[in-house]
Amino acid sequence: MSDLRTVLDEHWERLEAVPAPRADVLRTSVLPVQTSCGQVLAAVDVNGIRHLMVPLRARQRIADTPVGAALGICERPLQNEDGYARYADIACSRRELDDVFTGLCGDVLVALEADAARPYHTARMVVDRWRQLFAPLPRTLTPAEVIGLFGELLVLTRMLEDDPDAVRHWTGPEGNRHDFSDGMRAVEVKSVVTASERRTMHIHGLDQLETPAGGSLLLAWHRFEPHPDGTSLPDLVTRARRMCGDELALLSKLVRIGYRPSGEHHHEPRLRLVESRWHLVDDDFPRLTAASMAEGTPPLGVLDVRYTVDLAAARTEPLDDATVNDLLRHMGETA
Numbered sequence: 016m017s018d019l020r021t022v023l024d025e026h027w028e029r030l031e032a033v034p035a036p037r038a039d040v041l042r043t044s045v046l047p048v049q050t051s052c053g054q055v056l057a058a059v060d061v062n063g064i065r066h067l068m069v070p071l072r073a074r075q076r077i078a079d080t081p082v083g084a085a086l087g088i089c090e091r092p093l094q095n096e097d098g099y100a101r102y103a104d105i106a107c108s109r110r111e112l113d114d115v116f117t118g119l120c121g122d123v124l125v126a127l128e129a130d131a132a133r134p135y136h137t138a139r140m141v142v143d144r145w146r147q148l149f150a151p152l153p154r155t156l157t158p159a160e161v162i163g164l165f166g167e168l169l170v171l172t173r174m175l176e177d178d179p180d181a182v183r184h185w186t187g188p189e190g191n192r193h194d195f196s197d198g199m200r201a202v203e204v205k206s207v208v209t210a211s212e213r214r215t216m217h218i219h220g221l222d223q224l225e226t227p228a229g230g231s232l233l234l235a236w237h238r239f240e241p242h243p244d245g246t247s248l249p250d251l252v253t254r255a256r257r258m259c260g261d262e263l264a265l266l267s268k269l270v271r272i273g274y275r276p277s278g279e280h281h282h283e284p285r286l287r288l289v290e291s292r293w294h295l296v297d298d299d300f301p302r303l304t305a306a307s308m309a310e311g312t313p314p315l316g317v318l319d320v321r322y323t324v325d326l327a328a329a330r331t332e333p334l335d336d337a338t339v340n341d342l343l344r345h346m347g348e349t350a
Contacts, residue, residue, distance in 0.1 A: 020121040022047065026057035027065050035061040043068065043093065048124050050134035053100060055127060056093075060106075065113060067120045068093070068102040069127070069138045077103055077135060082142055083149035085109040086116075103135045105142060111277045112149065118262050119145040148266055148275065156273045161248060164274060165286060166206030166237045167194050168251040172258060177344050179260035184346050188268040192222050197347045199230035203296075206237040208286065214238070214326035221320050224302040232296040233334075233342060236326060238289045245287035252276050292326060292333040299330040 026044040035042045041058040048055040052070035059065055071077065071090070079089040091104040105123070107116040123141045130137050156164065167187060174181035174195070187194035193201035203223060205216040216236060218224055226232040239245075252269065253276070259265045269275060294300060301324050326333075334342075 019124045020117055023057060023067075023117055023120055023124070027059060030057065030059040031063055034063070035059065037061060041066060041068075041091075041093070043095075046124065048127050048131075050127055050131040052134055055124065055134075056102065058104075063110065064106055064108060065116060066104050066106045067123060067138075068104055069123070069134050071101045071103055071135055075101075075135065082146045084151055085112055086119075086142070086146065086149040088139070088142065103138060105138065107149065112275075114276050115145075115148050115266065118256075118266065119148070122263065144263060148263075148270055152270065152273055152275060154273045160273070161284065162206050162208050162239065162286075163204070164272070165239065165246075165248060165251065166204045166235065168248075168255055169237060169288070169291075170195065170202060170204050170235055172251065172255050173340075174343050174346065175255060175258040177340075178347070179258060181346065182255075182259050182261055182265045182268070185268055188271045192220075192225075193227075193232070195346070196227065199227055200233075200342070200346050201227050201230065202233045202235060202343070202346075204235045204237070206239065208239045208241065208284075210240065214290075214292065216324055216326075218302070218322050218324055219319075221303055221305045221308070224296055224300070224324075225304045225306075226296060231342075233339070234294045234296050234300075236292045236294070238291075239286040240289050241284060242287035243285060245285035247283045247285050248274070249276060249283060293339045294326070294329055294331065294333055297331075301325070301328045 026046060030042045030044055033042065038061050041060055043056045043058045046055045046057055050070055052072050055070065056068035058068050068091070077088070077090045079087070081087045085108050087106060087108070089104050090101060092099065092101050105120070107113070119142065122145065123138045126137050126141050127134055167185070171181065171185055174184065184195045184197050186196045194204045195202035207216065214236065224232065224234070255265055256262055266276070296302065303320065303322055
């Protein structure tokens with residue numbers, strides 16, 4: 016996939032270097048992917064919009080189809096010195112989404128290499144899987160959520176070093192009570208940006224630090240500080256995309272929580288990790304749970320519980336890196 020992305024970008028960059036002369040003309044380049052109907056083309060129009068051209072069968076007709084606010088497919092005939100042919104033209108009208116569009120097109124090329132008998136059908140199935148990434152974002156991340164995402168991506172990239180499919184354990188975007196979980200083992204991530212050396216964190220609800228039944232819970236606490244040479248959120252996302260075995264799953268989870276790799280993020284903070292502490296959450300760890308309350312549940316009329324934990328009160332020392340790596344490596348293993 017990474018090789019095909021590189022090939023795509025190289026073809027598009029060469030085409031962009033010499034703009035198309037008119038609005039009705041595409042500059043095209045033959046990609047190294049052969050289908051039963053011919054080779055796939057990269058193309059660029061007069062506005063610099065990138066296109067992927069998938070050849071159609073001789074009598075095949077397709078309707079113009081808007082797939083999302085920025086993504087569409089239409090039938091396009093092309094005439095050149097070699098003759099006349101028709102293509103399914105897949106294009107994204109928003110240049111700030113070029114990086115996401117490259118991911119989609121790379122996935123199309125991979126699928127066509129595996130099944131080139133019905134190129135449009137194969138390409139359309141891939142487009143339908145990616146369509147949500149081209150819709151308007153469901154919401155905008157708050158500054159606090161940006162910091163939280165920083166911490167979660169640090170943990171995710173650490174897990175991806177051992178398991179390229181570890182994104183399946185990132186369950187927070189689906190509304191899971193823990194940020195990472197395989198059902199038995201879970202990780203909760205807390206991140207702060209502060210100059211204070213106090214190691215505190217806010218806990219929301221009585222189940223956030225509740226251990227999975229019969230399993231274990233790790234707490235990852237990160238303290239960041241703003242720094243001009245620090246890491247940005249796009250840096251972390253790019254790193255995760257390069258390491259991840261399922262880019263679509265990663266991007267879908269990012270979009271679900273309100274973040275998309277694109278030019279839409281103009282004021283991303285750059286942060287440097289100052290301190291990181293990992294704790295095993297057990298009976299000695301300072302926390303509130305339903306079981307720890309006198310009646311086992313909040314008093315009648317109490318709808319939400321929020322409290323602050325000071326890690327200085329933890330009776331056990333933080334885990335060392337080797338132990339953390341070993342525990343994370345077991346995520347997803349069956350008992």
